[in-house]
Amino acid sequence: MERRKPDDPRIKFGRHLAACRKAKGWSQEKLSLESGVARSYLGGVERGQRNIALLNICRLAEALGIPPAKLMAFE
DSSP states (O other), X not given: OOOOOTTOHHHHHXXXXXXXXXXXXXXXXXXXXXXXXXXXXXXXXXXXXXXXXHHHHHHHHHHHTSOHHHHHOOO
C-alpha cells in the first residue's frame, strides 16, 4: 500500500469530511445512507485512500446540508 504524506490533499480532504460529518453527529453509515455513497468507499475517502470524484463531493455536501465549496475548504 502506498504511504501517504500528511500534506496529501486526499488526507486533508478526508479529515475535513470526517470533521464535518462528526459535527453533524452522524456515523459513516448515516452519511452513506443520506448521500447514496457506499460506506466502504466513504471510509476510504476519510482515510485518504480514495481520490474522490466531483459528483460524490456534491452528493456528500448536499447530504450534509453544506455547499460543496465548504468541503473543499480544507487546510
